[in-house]
Amino acid sequence: MTDATAASSESFRWLQRRRRFSVYEIAFWLATVVPFFVFPTYLTLASQIAIAALFAISVDLILGYAGIITLGHAMLFGIGAYTAGLISKAGWGEPLTGLLLAGGFAGLVGFVVSFIIVRVRHLALIMITLGLGLLSYELANAMEWLTGGTDGLQGVDIWPIFGTFKFDLWGYTAYGYALIVLFIGLLLSRKLVHSAFGLSLRGIRENLKRMPAIGSNYRGHLQKIYTISAAMAGVAGALLAQTTSTVSLDTLSFQRSADVVVMLILGGTGRLYGAIVGAIIFMVARDQLADMNPQYWYFWIGLLLMFVVLVTPDGILGALSRLARIRE
Amino acid sequence: MVIKQIAIVLFDGFAFGMLLFVLSVGLSVTLGLMNFINLAHGAFGMLGGYVAVASMQYLGLPFFLALPAAFLAAAAVSVICERTLFRRLYRSDELNQVLFTIGLVFVAAAAAAYVFGTSQQPIQVPSFLRGSIEFSGMRFGAYRLFLIVVALVITLLLVFGLELTRFGAQVRASVDNQRTAQGLGLDVDTIFAITFALGSGLAGLGGALAVEIVGLDPSFGFHYLVYVLIVVSVGGLGSIAGSFFAAALLGICDVAGKYLVPEIGSFLIYLLLVAILFVRPIGLFGRR
Numbered sequence: 001m002t003d004a005t006a007a008s009s010e011s012f013r014w015l016q017r018r019r020r021f022s023v024y025e026i027a028f029w030l031a032t033v034v035p036f037f038v039f040p041t042y043l044t045l046a047s048q049i050a051i052a053a054l055f056a057i058s059v060d061l062i063l064g065y066a067g068i069i070t071l072g073h074a075m076l077f078g079i080g081a082y083t084a085g086l087i088s089k090a091g092w093g094e095p096l097t098g099l100l101l102a103g104g105f106a107g108l109v110g111f112v113v114s115f116i117i118v119r120v121r122h123l124a125l126i127m128i129t130l131g132l133g134l135l136s137y138e139l140a141n142a143m144e145w146l147t148g149g150t151d152g153l154q155g156v157d158i159w160p161i162f163g164t165f166k167f168d169l170w171g172y173t174a175y176g177y178a179l180i181v182l183f184i185g186l187l188l189s190r191k192l193v194h195s196a197f198g199l200s201l202r203g204i205r206e207n208l209k210r211m212p213a214i215g216s217n218y219r220g221h222l223q224k225i226y227t228i229s230a231a232m233a234g235v236a237g238a239l240l241a242q243t244t245s246t247v248s249l250d251t252l253s254f255q256r257s258a259d260v261v262v263m264l265i266l267g268g269t270g271r272l273y274g275a276i277v278g279a280i281i282f283m284v285a286r287d288q289l290a291d292m293n294p295q296y297w298y299f300w301i302g303l304l305l306m307f308v309v310l311v312t313p314d315g316i317l318g319a320l321s322r323l324a325r326i327r328e
Numbered sequence: 329m330v331i332k333q334i335a336i337v338l339f340d341g342f343a344f345g346m347l348l349f350v351l352s353v354g355l356s357v358t359l360g361l362m363n364f365i366n367l368a369h370g371a372f373g374m375l376g377g378y379v380a381v382a383s384m385q386y387l388g389l390p391f392f393l394a395l396p397a398a399f400l401a402a403a404a405v406s407v408i409c410e411r412t413l414f415r416r417l418y419r420s421d422e423l424n425q426v427l428f429t430i431g432l433v434f435v436a437a438a439a440a441a442y443v444f445g446t447s448q449q450p451i452q453v454p455s456f457l458r459g460s461i462e463f464s465g466m467r468f469g470a471y472r473l474f475l476i477v478v479a480l481v482i483t484l485l486l487v488f489g490l491e492l493t494r495f496g497a498q499v500r501a502s503v504d505n506q507r508t509a510q511g512l513g514l515d516v517d518t519i520f521a522i523t524f525a526l527g528s529g530l531a532g533l534g535g536a537l538a539v540e541i542v543g544l545d546p547s548f549g550f551h552y553l554v555y556v557l558i559v560v561s562v563g564g565l566g567s568i569a570g571s572f573f574a575a576a577l578l579g580i581c582d583v584a585g586k587y588l589v590p591e592i593g594s595f596l597i598y599l600l601l602v603a604i605l606f607v608r609p610i611g612l613f614g615r616r
């Protein structure tokens with residue numbers, strides 16, 4: 001009995017150690033404030049990056065930690081965006097409740113979808129997520145009376161946050177708002193992945209057959225994390241809708257689903273910050289190369305993907321941490 | 329009148345389905361064989377299309393020589409890719425396979441846009457394939473009839489080759505149990521390379537055949553990838569009969585949806601995809 005408690009408190013301490021903030025993390029979050037003072041003209045881009053990073057973290061939770069490959073997560077992003085947009089068009093422009101409602105609705109949809117997700121694996125899983133993504137795009141396109149079709153949802157009017165911080169043209173409020181939501185999202189995800197639940201998710205990723213054998217309810221775990229990830233993707237979508245005051249069909253597009261996976265792979269899966277680093281690099285590169293024909297932009301993305309898979313399968317952060325280990 | 333309309337939809341849909349069958353059957357077999365998720369399969373189809381168009385335009389090859397040229401080119405390029413790149417990924421997980429091959433699709437699309445531009449490519453089919461054939465008051469496109477004949481011949485050849493030849497038996501053994509087949513002294517590696525080349529060659533042929541019906545531009549590899557994957561996953565891996573029925577079903581549903589209820593577009597086929605995979609995750613004819 002005492003042995004068991006000793007062992008469990010030992011593993012508890014291990015988890016707690018993992019949960020501690022490192023110097024790099026603190027430095028990183030301090031650095032996120034820099035754009036306010038140094039690049040005020042790029043604040044809109046910075047808020048887009050924060051939103052993309054939050055979306056990438058939501059994908060990391062299921063793809064990096066639980067091993068659910070998805071090519072259709074934009075469905076939940078888009079549902080969040082349309083929910084937030086429609087709530088404000090219905091006359092309620094308060095951003096925080098809008099954000100929560102959008103996240104809640106996306107989470108609900110995610111919960112329903114999770115019953116399908118846990119049934120399938122391998123190619124069928126990829127195809128189901130892809131199919132659901134394409135399905136929601138076509139549905140939104142067909143439901144023009146609700147979504148505005150290809151014109152998108154115009155005239156989304158968002159009230160100031162707490163009645164004081166108005167969304168300005170420069171994006172000060174937008175970036176601050178997106179950054180704080182991203183930070184909260186990261187804190188929650190951190191807590192989640194460094195918990196016993198997070199460990200069992202990793203177990204599912206590593207060996208699905210062994211988990212039931214040690215008494216783990218893997219289906220329940222997968223459904224739970226998928227629902228959480230869906231809600232987070234919905235919040236990211238809602239942030240985009242609220243900070244840009246529009247919702248377009250491309251929030252649901254396959255392109256968005258693919259881009260977010262690319263960001264995640266680029267930064268490194270299964271390490272939360274990989275999602276953020278990937279989002280920063282991807283979005284900054286796309287902004288800088290904006291005059292390039294999109295065809296050629298994807299040429300480089302394609303080469304990069306092939307390179308990452310063959311040379312650094314754990315992304316930029318993975319390569320960096322390996323370098324650091326070699327130096328030590 | 330209604331019956332005639334239905335007959336036309338069925339005919340056009342079946343012809344489109346046969347095109348999808350030729351495009352995707354190779355992927356079904358290679359996926360069943362090596363469990364390698366090759367999303368670049370559609371890109372080999374695109375390659376075949378461009379080879380056919382270019383060889384007719386610049387080399388003056390007739391249509392019926394351009395088709396085998398497309399087959400050979402796609403087979404050759406695919407085997408080079410397989411030997412140098414893909415084989416490194418057989419042991420890695422699905423995510424890496426998906427990412428790598430999708431990266432290849434991006435690169436292929438950009439390369440096609442660079443060489444041929446983004447406009448639709450024209451193809452000149454022989455005059456006797458251009459018109460239509462009248463039968464009891466309905467007009468059937470000659471080219472679509474030709475497509476059905478080609479696909480049926482290919483199906484027969486595949487079934488015959490897989491069931492009755494020595495090589496076919498080796499492929500079946502490797503699909504069923506790769507380790508045991510290897511243990512019995514089969515050179516699974518070479519078998520796979522040959523099957524991969526044949527499958528990609530068929531995709532190339534399908535791409536060449538598709539130009540007349542659906543056109544050809546750099547997004548071909550992506551656009552038809554979705555169709556190809558639907559055929560493969562719905563039909564079940566490694567099953568030729570499954571691919572055949574899934575392709576026919578998909579072709580008919582797609583054409584029926586576009587003719588009869590254009591406002592919901594492709595919604596119908598995606599719904600069908602999700603529903604079928606929800607009920608039978610291994611596909612209609614899949615065995616594992």
